[in-house]
Amino acid sequence: MWYSKSISSVVETLGVNPKTGLSTHEVEQRLTQHGLNQLTPKKKKSLIKLFFKQLNDVLIYVLIAAAILTIVASYWEGHTEFTDAIIIMLVVFINAFIGVFQEYKAEKAVEALQKMTSPKTLVRRDGEIVEVDSKTLVPGDIVLLDAGRFIPADLRLIESSNLQIEESALTGESVPSEKNAKDQLPEAQVPIGDQHNMAFLSTLVTYGRGEAVVVSTGMHTEMGKIAKILEEEDTEMTPLQKRLEELGKMLGIIALVICAIIFGLGILQGKELIEMFVTSISLAVAAIPEGLAAIVAIVLALGTTRMSKKNAIVKKLTAVETLGSVNIICSDKTGTLTQNKMTVTHVYTKNGLQPVESLVIHEEEQKLIEAFNLCNDATLTTGDPTEIALVQLAQLNNIEKSDLDRQFPRVDEKPFDSDRKRMSTLNQVDDGYEVYTKGALDSLLKVTTHIYDQGQIRPITNQDIVELQNAANDMSLQALRVLAAAFRPTKEALSAKTMENDLVIIGLIGMIDPPRLEVKDSINQAHQAHIDVLMITGDHRNTALAIAQTLNIAQTMDQTVSGSEIDQMSDEELEKNIRNYKVFARVSPEHKVKIVKTLKKLGYIVSMTGDGVNDAPSLKSADIGVAMGITGTDVSKNAADMILTDDNFTTIVHAIEEGRIIYNNIKKAVIFLLSCNFGEIVAIFISVLLGWPVPLLATQILWINLITDTLPAISLGLDESIEDVMKQKPRDKKESFFAERAGQRAIIGGILIGLATLFAFIIGLFEKGISFTEIGQVAHGEPAFIHASTMAFVVLAFSQLFYAFSLRSSHKTLLQVGVFKNKTLIGSLVIGVILQIAIINIPFFNDAFQVAPLNFADWDIVIILSLIPFIVNELIKWVASKRNKTV
Structure with missing residues (x-):
């Protein structure tokens, strides 16, 4: 009963150091011992069964009967020539063999797609954080958890921060369960729903983050014990x-x-x-x-x-039919239309706006870079592209994030939330604690009361706010994504609920994610195919429009609308005006769902892209939900009809073609x-x-x-393709065959x-x-x-x-x-x-x-x-x- 053991006892029993994880050699040995981390697959039909399935047809029965009657008639008339009957039966069997071959090939193709869509897991092995196929997990593996990921095996938590896991697959309880790695439960039998220091296969992280050690895999997990409920239904x-x-x-x-x-x-x-x-x-x-x-x-x-060889994994065959009818593509900007390789180009503090290549480091710039890196979960090679760019900015200025993490260890955090549009951490400093927060400027200004100026903290003025907003607008007009950072010194450890109050804003950075070179041609191809392309993004309106103009999606500000403006519209007004807009900026996941449903109500066949947990509703609402294979969460991939293995808009157009x-x-x-x-x-x-x-x-x-x-x-x-299919109008979904x-x-x-x-x-x-x-x-x-x-x-x-x-x-x-x-x-x-x-x-x-x-x-x-x-x-x-x- 792993839930009754202490963290130190668990890792000692499993023979693993949580700081380095298992070695490759140990993983190979344990994989041999425990087998792959997968439930026993559904029993496949044998070739013999497939063969007799082809014969299970009334007309085939009649044809066999005809062959038998032919033999009887020939024998009755005194003939011993049964050639007709033999050929009839030969053709029946050859037809059956062709059917078996076709089903076998189709089954293999589906299996290949399922392998491509198998979930990935972040683990610590050989001291490095790597992403591996979930089926290669073994007891003792150290797994990293964050919002949007499915739990890949049964785990004992060793670290947790505001961690919540939705366990309805096991407990039937739809409300996420709050988890705490420090809990140690009694040895008595504890119901699964009350095991707050455990996480179970196929459940879902909905909030927070954590680290855990694998304790059971495959059929030895709780889900493995009731594996029958997970058997896939027959393909419809x-x-x-x-x-x-x-x-x-x-x-x-x-x-x-x-x-x-x-x-x-x-x-x-x-x-x-x-x-x-x-x-x-x-x-x-x-x-x-x-x-x-x-x-x-x-x-x-x-x-x-x-299609999978062209980076588009179609999970449902129905999607192939629907793809031919798509007449609107709602695309995210970051990573799909752009390269998803963020680079910080400008820094703004009270010392003014400076380009990174000639950045002069004062106390404000030093504090800004430190804040952005302490409130950051990335490394130079892994993590969110925005956060990686901030780590690269630090390294460019001889500041190592790993040194900062050791000097100012994180005590608590409040993860990023799409409604708040900010993330905060509580870090220990020499004389107490400091809160570090990063996020959208408008979001930070709501909780900011002071500003960092000339190395001193002073109350923020309206003039300061105007200067900050002007700097943000200037960078946005250059298609830069703007991010703000703030901090707050405190003598006592604040809770996650109170840490984002009375913040001291430090400054801004502007970063750019340039458009993908091939996307403009793909958008033009979509337009030729009578498919309209809409950009839906959480970025600032000016940034979104600048990229949209470059890619020929929109030309004027009149073609843009913000999420707040959508909130002010009635359903009737949105229906009336929605086709006037090409860019939807500063939108939340709820706005995405509203946009999709409105377009569908007007009779359009909509494809929608998404990568986050909160994108799942809009992906399900769309006629074709498209998840990002690289940056997408397990939840978004599970909700989607199609997965892009390269996160590229061009792949969507190729898939439609x-x-x-x-x-x-x-x-x-x-x-x-x-x-x-x-x-x-x-x-x-x-x-x-x-x-x-x-x-x-x-x-x-x-x-x-x-x-x-x-x-x-x-x-x-x-x-x-010989019909110039991408120069034709999309097929009406109700069109007669x-x-x-x-x-x-x-x-x-x-x-x-x-x-x-x-x-x-x-x-x-x-x-x-x-x-x-x-x-x-x-x-x-x-x-x-x-x-x-x-x-x-x-x-x-x-x-x-x-x-x-x-x-x-x-x-x-x-x-x-x-x-x-x-x-x-x-x-x-x-x-x-x-x-x-x-x-x-x-x-x-x-x-x-x-x-x-x-x-x-x-x-x-x-x-x-x-x-x-x-x-x-x-x-x-x-x-x-x-x-x-x-x-």
Whole structure:
């Protein structure tokens, strides 16, 4: 019971020095002993289970039944040739293997994303503070805690300062629990909610800071004991996948009705029962786009993996769809639009405004630098960029922060709060204590009564305040971020509640965080894509506008609004005026939520960036919440839909572009599948309606479904951007999947493919001396039928392969988009053609598929007919583009 032990006893038991932490060697040894710090993952489905899952479909059951009936019928008629049944079962199993492969690939892609989003933890190892993957923690590790971080394991606190932890995941109590490292509880059984010197896995630091030692990891933690409640739910389908599943069911019903009609007509025309049954069932399986869900899943998974390589980790597949509809990006300034490399450039005290490169150190400047470094949690290499810049300022002037920390040790503190906009510490000095406070000037002036002048403390005057404000404005106009510092000498140790009273202001510093070089081009690209970019920042209005002007976000002060001005507006006024503003300055997290909700109420699809604990509500409120991967807290990352691993605005624009591309590619793949399926129905339905023999056998239809449908569809799903997607308006979130004549293209393509197949069949019969009026008399198995069926079989396969190239763009011709740009699609064409040629020329396959080799003249006819759907669709696009140019 770690809570009943003293701090010294705990660290002695765990064999660690809190000042240096564990060594790398010790961590490796303990990792071998205790294992990774993770809960037992959800049991994965075996490949066998995945395989049988693919067979768990009513239509597959029917197809297997058809194969069995074929065997029974053949045996009944005294035949021992079961080729049709074997091929049917072979295709069923190959389809199942493809499904397993797709699910496996999708699962691996999701696992890769989960690894990327695994939480990080600040620890002290080898005497250095480093950030590590939480799963590598071991008992004895020294963990540093601050607001916004999830607790990575079960910990015993060894230091705490105003520390509060929200433990509802374990206790059900929504109010954060106050923690105190110095507490030592009795050895009696103490409820988790009352263990005030402990912190537990998956709970959340909401306030303050602390240090703790890891006492339990993985399944040995309190959360590990109830690990079942943490098991992830099964992945839900995205709205797009749900719509496609509904579409598939609707088309399936239509296809089954058509198949029933075909079966009935065939029986009335005297065709064999088994033949028509197998043909109808195989047509149903070919006609119903059962591969839609699998293809969409793998395209989404591979697309999100591709996005992760471009520094955008998409946590939810639904975000990929929504990205294509975003029309407003609300972006933070610091680190996202700027480099997040703060550098102090100017210092102001009662001695005047001085540039850092020629700074003259008097008592005021010395005291200012000391205050900024004692009220500071950073080092030269780790911490908040603003605080790091203050440490660098000290070092530049031969003042070491580590020396200050030893000389004036911190006794207490009041962490930064977004409402107060300041941070304070209480440090011990020779003759008592001193409070050091840093924060926004307007915030400090509220609690300031004196000023430091000529090394003396005197009451502050209105003239002093005006001079301070003028200096701050001068620096803000130069796009500098202004920070003020104050102190307060005291004989007694003040509490956190009273330390920020009667402060003595020392001066100001101005620091700059220059814009990222590539961001301006990205903002222009967003504007071309009809996406508006808004800057939302806690910085001063002048600073924000200066950066906004540089980046072409805003031009005049009229386009800016402050948080205080928003407070004075009614909801109706904000709705009416919000689109007049491009920069929202001096805003709080509550303002962010209000801005997002107002924009959404007006019908906009909003992306919002954030990195802090208090940004979580606005990230959740936005259609796409975007967290910063470097500076972002665990809370913001958990609330977001997407994480930027480089904290760069350009990555958001790239992600939106990728989202649009993925959606367009899925749409192309679906239209292709529907065209192919409809073409098969057209060819068979017309032939049965006219009383002709069905031109395609069940085995041939299944082969087409396996090869010339699946491979090109996946290739289209992996297409590059060819539609200038970032010059188009964002897609309406409620837009029909068949918008922009997509349904019309599917119908036209299907009719053309079906008619080309029928014409090939008719020409093949004509070549064998069968007249038009005699077509209905031709029986399956006759040489004339085999020849004509072979031609129809090849045309159906080739026309689908060629037609896929025409679907790469709905507006541009293939020559405009580039014939060889999609190498995967070319590979699909090559594989499809080679396999088709092999089928009709290798004797074994001749017998299995009841086909025969074709001569050169037949090949000419086949290729011409196969190209017709492609050529007609290209001509339609060409004529439409010419017409649009003349309008």
